Amino acid sequence: MPPTWVTDRLRAGIAIPAHPLALTINRKLDERRQRALTRYYHAAGAGGLAVGVHTSQFEIRQPKHGLFQPMLELAALTTKEQDERASRQTVLIAGICGETAQAVTEARLARDIGYHVGMISLGALPNASDEELIAHCSAVASVLPVFGFYMQTAVGGRVLSQEFWRRLAELPNLIGIKMAPFNRYQTLDVLRGVANSGRAEEIALYTGNDDNILVDLLTPFEIAGDSQTINLRIVGGLLGHWACWTLKAVQQLQLCQRAWKERKMPSSLLTIAGQVTECNAALFDVRHRFRGCIAGIHYVLQQQGLLENLICLDPAEKLSPGQQEEIDRVRAAYPHLVDDDFVAEHLDEWMS
Numbered sequence: 264m265p266p267t268w269v270t271d272r273l274r275a276g277i278a279i280p281a282h283p284l285a286l287t288i289n290r291k292l293d294e295r296r297q298r299a300l301t302r303y304y305h306a307a308g309a310g311g312l313a314v315g316v317h318t319s320q321f322e323i324r325q326p327k328h329g330l331f332q333p334m335l336e337l338a339a340l341t342t343k344e345q346d347e348r349a350s351r352q353t354v355l356i357a358g359i360c361g362e363t364a365q366a367v368t369e370a371r372l373a374r375d376i377g378y379h380v381g382m383i384s385l386g387a388l389p390n391a392s393d394e395e396l397i398a399h400c401s402a403v404a405s406v407l408p409v410f411g412f413y414m415q416t417a418v419g420g421r422v423l424s425q426e427f428w429r430r431l432a433e434l435p436n437l438i439g440i441k442m443a444p445f446n447r448y449q450t451l452d453v454l455r456g457v458a459n460s461g462r463a464e465e466i467a468l469y470t471g472n473d474d475n476i477l478v479d480l481l482t483p484f485e486i487a488g489d490s491q492t493i494n495l496r497i498v499g500g501l502l503g504h505w506a507c508w509t510l511k512a513v514q515q516l517q518l519c520q521r522a523w524k525e526r527k528m529p530s531s532l533l534t535i536a537g538q539v540t541e542c543n544a545a546l547f548d549v550r551h552r553f554r555g556c557i558a559g560i561h562y563v564l565q566q567q568g569l570l571e572n573l574i575c576l577d578p579a580e581k582l583s584p585g586q587q588e589e590i591d592r593v594r595a596a597y598p599h600l601v602d603d604d605f606v607a608e609h610l611d612e613w614m615s
Contacts, residue, residue: 264436265379265408269354273380273439273467276498276520277310278513279356280505281318282338283560284330286574292330294337295614299569301341302613303606307509311354311501313382314338315373317418318503318557321360322576330576332372339377356380356410356501361387363399370406382410382441382501386419393427397434404436410501411440412471413453417553420444428456432466441501442479443471450479458486458493468497473504473543477536480519481528496523503556504543507563510602515539538597545589548582555583562590567606569613 264270282304285296304312314335315323323330335357342353357373359366359381370381383400385391391399403409411431414420420443431437440457442450450472457463470479484495505512515535522528546563548555558581564570573581594601 265438268352269379270438270467272310272352272354274498276467276516277354278308278499278505278509278516279311279313279354279469279501280304280309280509280512281316281501281503282312282314282334283318283506283557283564283570284320284323284334284576285570286572286576288572288574290328290574290576292333292337293571296570297334297337298341299610299613300564301338302345303569303609304509305342305345305349305351305353306609306613307602307605308513309353309505309509310499311356312338312342313356313358313501315358315360315369316382317358317384317414318506318560319358320557320576320580321419324360325576328576331369335373335376335378343377354379356382358382358384359403359409360384363402366399366403367406370403374407379408380410380438381407382412384412384414384419385421385423386414389421393424393430396423396427397430400431400437401434404434408436408438409434410469411437413440413442413444413449415443415445417445418556422449423452425452425456428453429459432457432460432462437466439467439469441469441471442497443473445472445474447475454484454486454495458488458495463493463495467499468495469499469501470497471501473502473547474540476500476502476504476539476543477515477519477532480516481522481532481536503560504539504546506560507546507567508600508602510605511600535600538600542593542597542600545586545593548586550585550589551583555581555586558582559586559590562587563594567603568610569606
């Protein structure tokens with residue numbers, strides 16, 4: 264199991280941005296801007312960081328790029344430096360991909376670098392049975408505490424059964440689950456599986472549903488379990504959407520947490536929820552089936568000066584027709600959701 268402070272923070276609920284990759288025009292790691300991004304997330308109040316995940320570009324694992332280990336190491340080193348300066352502790356989550364041998368190797372590497380949790384992507388096992396998936400996750404969990412991950416099918420995920428989620432939740436070293444199917448029925452499958460696992464109080468539930476962020480965080484779920492009704496709450500977010508405008512994301516999470524504490528759910532939060540979803544439609548390129556979801560985040564970060572360009576490892580990964588205009592529109596329409604002033608104030612410091 265990870266240190267107690269890690270599980271305590273995850274169960275309390277924190278904001279965890281999915282870390283993008285900063286590249287030079289020659290598609291090499293831009294270490295200066297990579298570090299600046301990490302410093303930005305830390306200064307914005309993120310309690311965790313997810314590295315090597317979809318937003319980081321899965322291609323970092325390809326031998327011709329060889330960026331998986333350097334990206335993990337640079338993020339961990341920079342986070343440690345920022346934590347020491349601010350007397351804080353940040354939860355580090357590494358994305359874990361591939362078939363079992365690769366996934367276990369990645370978990371060992373992440374553990375040795377200093378990551379606290381591995382978040383398992385099952386995209387490489389599209390035809391595996393529940394039994395095989397559980398064996399795969401158990402092998403990874405024997406090396407590093409894990410987060411389950413329901414990834415939407417539009418970007419490489421697979422449909423997973425309610426029974427799978429119950430059995431996964433029973434693994435002792437499963438400490439959290441990120442739900443990102445962008446599908447309410449499948450999100451409920453996860454919740455019901457957790458409710459029936461006997462470990463509901465031990466598992467930190469995080470939204471990755473970038474289309475439904477604040478509603479996930481505000482909803483009191485009552486799940487009729489096998490023997491009793493189980494109350495569940497999604498306590499935090501691990502999101503690609505939170506890789507930009509992160510200060511505002513942290514503030515939105517705090518507003519949701521205050522609503523829970525005061526037992527008041529102001530309708531204004533539901534209004535913001537709709538606005539956040541509209542922004543996400545532009546960022547994630549919903550009109551083109553999420554084709555520009557990474558490039559959309561990069562565009563915002565480039566406009567703020569954190570990234571130099573929109574270059575991705577895959578040359579086909581770029582803004583879709585009309586996507587830039589849509590992002591510009593929501594930035595102008597909802598200035599209270601944008602943290603441009605915060606970034607401008609600190610950019611030179613983060614880039615130093």
